[in-house]
Amino acid sequence: MAENENGPLFETRPVKGRFVFKLFVVSVAVGIGFICAYRLWFLPVASGKLHGWAWIGLFLCELWFSFYWFLTVICRWNPVYRFPYKNRLSQSYEKETLPGVDIFVCTADPSAEPPLMVMNTVLSVMAYDYPPEKINIYLSDDGASDFTFYAMLEASSFSKQWLPFCRKLKVEPRSPEAYFKTAIEPDNHDPVKLKHWLSIKKLYEEAKMRIETSRKMKKIPEDIRKQHKGFREWDFVTSKNDHQTILQILIDGRDPNAVDIEGNVLPTLVYLAREKRPQYHHHFKAGAMNALIRVSARISNGPIVLNVDCDMYSNDSDSIKDSLCVFMDHENGHEIAFVQYPQAFHNLTKNDLYGNSCRVFRKLEFPGFDANGGPCYIGTGCFHRRDALCGKKYDQTCKVDWKRLNHRRVEESASVLEATCKVLASCSFEQNSPWGKEMGLKYGCPVEDIISGLSIQCRGWKSIFLDPGRESFLGIAPTTLSTMLIQHKRWAEGHFQIFLSRYCTLLYGHNRIPLQLQLCYCLGNLWAANCLPTLYYVLVPCLCLLRDIPLFPKISSPWVLPFAYVSIAHRAYSLGEFLWCGCTFQAWCNEQRMWLFKRTTSYFFAFFDTVLKLLGYSKSAFVITPKLAMLNLFGIFGVVKKLASGADHRELPDRFGLQILLCLLLVALNWPVYKAMFYRKDKGRMPASVTYKSIIYALLVSTLTL
Numbered sequence: 001m002a003e004n005e006n007g008p009l010f011e012t013r014p015v016k017g018r019f020v021f022k023l024f025v026v027s028v029a030v031g032i033g034f035i036c037a038y039r040l041w042f043l044p045v046a047s048g049k050l051h052g053w054a055w056i057g058l059f060l061c062e063l064w065f066s067f068y069w070f071l072t073v074i075c076r077w078n079p080v081y082r083f084p085y086k087n088r089l090s091q092s093y094e095k096e097t098l099p100g101v102d103i104f105v106c107t108a109d110p111s112a113e114p115p116l117m118v119m120n121t122v123l124s125v126m127a128y129d130y131p132p133e134k135i136n137i138y139l140s141d142d143g144a145s146d147f148t149f150y151a152m153l154e155a156s157s158f159s160k161q162w163l164p165f166c167r168k169l170k171v172e173p174r175s176p177e178a179y180f181k182t183a184i185e186p187d188n189h190d191p192v193k194l195k196h197w198l199s200i201k202k203l204y205e206e207a208k209m210r211i212e213t214s215r216k217m218k219k220i221p222e223d224i225r226k227q228h229k230g231f232r233e234w235d236f237v238t239s240k241n242d243h244q245t246i247l248q249i250l251i252d253g254r255d256p257n258a259v260d261i262e263g264n265v266l267p268t269l270v271y272l273a274r275e276k277r278p279q280y281h282h283h284f285k286a287g288a289m290n291a292l293i294r295v296s297a298r299i300s301n302g303p304i305v306l307n308v309d310c311d312m313y314s315n316d317s318d319s320i321k322d323s324l325c326v327f328m329d330h331e332n333g334h335e336i337a338f339v340q341y342p343q344a345f346h347n348l349t350k351n352d353l354y355g356n357s358c359r360v361f362r363k364l365e366f367p368g369f370d371a372n373g374g375p376c377y378i379g380t381g382c383f384h385r386r387d388a389l390c391g392k393k394y395d396q397t398c399k400v401d402w403k404r405l406n407h408r409r410v411e412e413s414a415s416v417l418e419a420t421c422k423v424l425a426s427c428s429f430e431q432n433s434p435w436g437k438e439m440g441l442k443y444g445c446p447v448e449d450i451i452s453g454l455s456i457q458c459r460g461w462k463s464i465f466l467d468p469g470r471e472s473f474l475g476i477a478p479t480t481l482s483t484m485l486i487q488h489k490r491w492a493e494g495h496f497q498i499f500l501s502r503y504c505t506l507l508y509g510h511n512r513i514p515l516q517l518q519l520c521y522c523l524g525n526l527w528a529a530n531c532l533p534t535l536y537y538v539l540v541p542c543l544c545l546l547r548d549i550p551l552f553p554k555i556s557s558p559w560v561l562p563f564a565y566v567s568i569a570h571r572a573y574s575l576g577e578f579l580w581c582g583c584t585f586q587a588w589c590n591e592q593r594m595w596l597f598k599r600t601t602s603y604f605f606a607f608f609d610t611v612l613k614l615l616g617y618s619k620s621a622f623v624i625t626p627k628l629a630m631l632n633l634f635g636i637f638g639v640v641k642k643l644a645s646g647a648d649h650r651e652l653p654d655r656f657g658l659q660i661l662l663c664l665l666l667v668a669l670n671w672p673v674y675k676a677m678f679y680r681k682d683k684g685r686m687p688a689s690v691t692y693k694s695i696i697y698a699l700l701v702s703t704l705t706l
Ligand SMILES: O=c1ccn([C@@H]2O[C@H](COP(=O)(O)OP(=O)(O)O[C@H]3O[C@H](CO)[C@@H](O)[C@H](O)[C@H]3O)[C@@H](O)[C@H]2O)c(=O)[nH]1
Pocket: 106, 107, 108, 109, 113, 140, 142, 283, 284, 285, 288, 308, 309, 310, 311, 378, 379, 380, 446, 447, 448, 449, 450, 487
């Protein structure tokens, strides 16, 4: 088949209903204008210093919120969705021209990331609907665990059955665990099929059993250790932070004997635990990725690189083809450095208690980034062009001849490759080299993905966000409040660090990426900075309520209207957006609560840790306590007390209406916290010591201000 020019390989369509959105934006902007006018006009110059300062502080917060809201508007202005056409890909390119794809899976800790889960992720990416001789999988094991190595060995033998099974039955998803959890047995009209199905299921269960028992016994049985020479490497491993490079090619796709039960070629599978020594910094995931980039370049050198976290299995066997539609598009493909898929999770509770679903990111913010110049790289579910990842600048010569790219063939045997590649993953290899700076992923930032993606874009490349209906990758979201808050602390800290560094998008991105994209990046980079105005808004109006200082217009004054309109419209819009993205009302309420928790804890600690580090002080500890929640409750008690004492009965609700409402709202948001403190008896109960401490703290603050 000759190259056929029947249209682009992917299409771009704007999100509908943007006119209404723009109208809404204008109305809120007018409301904000009125609020500013009120703040300036009624500045309480005569009624005491404290009142004046509280007022100015509140005004500054409102200015900040308006600016941040403006950023969210920029991000939502013109979102676009992309639609790849897989069938046109096969019409435009012969099978031989399709590029090789190197798939990097990262794991770091066999107890937090069980080997069985890693095996499932690896099997799901081995089973992509793509010529298997063009797929190469590299597992990076920063935990240097022989259990993980053993799980890879099981994966390599089970794949011989699993891949033909997936092809024949068009299995979806292709992670065996996820598939067998939900799949229904085929009915017995077709006994051959049923028998096949049951036998595969049994094989999987057996492999799972072996892996799990070896974990339980904390030892890999001797007869299994004899099966592969690779296990002998662990004789030299002292700890996960002090060992030589372990590199084992478990399946060599070029080997004529490496075939599945139907005689088809198998994808190459490589296990790598890069060298670790206490005297060298290993740079976490970025270090692992850079070692993988170098090793894979020697072994298979696929022009396309897919990166997934080990907890994120492929849920759609067509993703490689979908993303190639972007890279190989005749018009625009050559300028695309990476194709990012959304993060989605398979372990969310119905109403998403901890606000992890990321659906608004997925449906609006990423498409908004995309329209403004390209999504950021979020570390998983991302297809890269190898050259761009390695530091190449974009220019017109980047138009590749895919046919020529596939010409190169490695001649050395697997054992020679194993021996010669080890040095590429050694600690000293990167010394005095551009790796971690101009080449590969950048070091030194807790969100290595964001900063690396940004610098790729600043080298002139574009990126694309793909979300073709079905979730392409499914991972595991944090399952407790504290892990969620800690994860967000790390993210907020990394982002804020970028903002305060020379990579601040507004400076570094200037003249390199569009202004809208710089502002989109600020949305995340300034997460941490939100904590101060939020804390102020949560605390000061409640405290002022206890001290009889009014900070908002009277309920009977017309000035209350802009305040009411902006706050109600803003929240109503957020609810509408949430429902439009397919979430429930309850999930929105949970998200609001998490939003407050994140801003007053994770972002707060992230903010101070970043600033302290910048000033050269060491780390502070991360503690989360529900003190603030108590303060809001006290504010309300104060009001009730005043009402009860009967002094200025009628005037109080009018003068302090908005402040009381704000406090009530915060109390409502914090409801589950009070429940955990005073009411719950199960294991979700707050420890008594925490409860007492926060009561004392809140009492102290409120009496000090009285
Ligand atoms: O020394 C390390 C530490 C971590 N990892 C791997 O990195 C991935 C992400 O780590 P995790 O602890 O799960 O962090 P998350 O906060 O869940 O990760 C999100 O945020 C990270 C930082 O932005 C991104 O790198 C991830 O892709 C993204 O899923 C996992 O596969 C780990 O196995 C390593 O390979 N080596």
